[in-house]
Amino acid sequence: MQRALAARTPVAPQRTASAALGRGVHRLARRLAPGHPAVTALSALDGRPLRPVALGALAAVLPATEEELAHAVVYDELQTIASAALKLLPGDPLDSVAWILAAEPEAARAADTALAVRGPGRLPARTAPLTEQWALDHARRERRLFLA
Template sequence: MGALAPLLLADGRLPVGAYTYSAGLEPAVAAGLTRDRIPALLRARLLTTALTEAAATVLALRAAGQDRVDYGSVQQALEARTPAAPLRAASMTLGRGVHRLARRLAPDHPAVLALPGVRPRPLRPVALGALGAALGVGEEEMAYAVVYDELQTITSAALKLLPGDPLDSVAWILGAESGAAAAVSAALAVRTPADLPARTAPLTEQWALDHERSERRLFLA
């Protein structure tokens, strides 16, 4: 895949579940978040969820490069840092889509063959790490892909939930560049699953729980 692989992973049109996922924006909007607060939400996600998931993806990518591929410790550490059951379920749903794509692109790669052994199902960062290894994506490129995906998922969902000028989404992402770079650097510095950042935002967790009980929603989380 060469240089195309990281671009593929960062493409918002990648059919692995983002069409049904708002990265927390829909629950936030239901709780009263307004369009002018989206940049603040992006900054908060970069400090919490995006950092943790980028670090977990890099750890899974490293695990995939071992002689005996074992994602168990990364999966367990990430589960422990995702306390809200709806968010764990959403991550597994997204992970299933990534796993399906990995099987399509590199069915015989050891990193992909090891995914079915993850129980109950691979969380999205674990599946992304396996896919990145199968496509030959480097650690920094992989971390940036995860962080960028977080930003573009929120801004894309905003076009449906809080309609406005589509060019705003470009400005929001560019405005978050320093935070994105910091998240990538922090993710790359994590060496073991025990060191995986345990950062979360209490409101995000509560909104996810409220969202699961909602009968009117566009996105699963």
């Protein structure tokens, strides 16, 4: 799964950010259940599991269902965006909560779409060329807005 995800993340700064976030999730999983087979498997990835792989291992440790994990990840992404928006364009934090609540139908669809994927060969290979270019440009800037 790790290789399939890396292949579908063609821009190095995005893979690097995913690996940085994955290391944090791996650290949490190791703290919770150091001997768990999923945690041990992450360690075999040279300490650089991509975030989705590490989240899958964390779900196995907790244990969380696939549905719980998919919904948690989608809402985590939404809150990350809302939090970043407040840093870039300060405003009322309640507005960002309203944005997340308004996105609920799309969030549920995104989680359902993720749950329909069965196996690495079925992973979508969608790209967002402009977002990828922004990631490359951001990595070359001296003053960055965000690291991951």
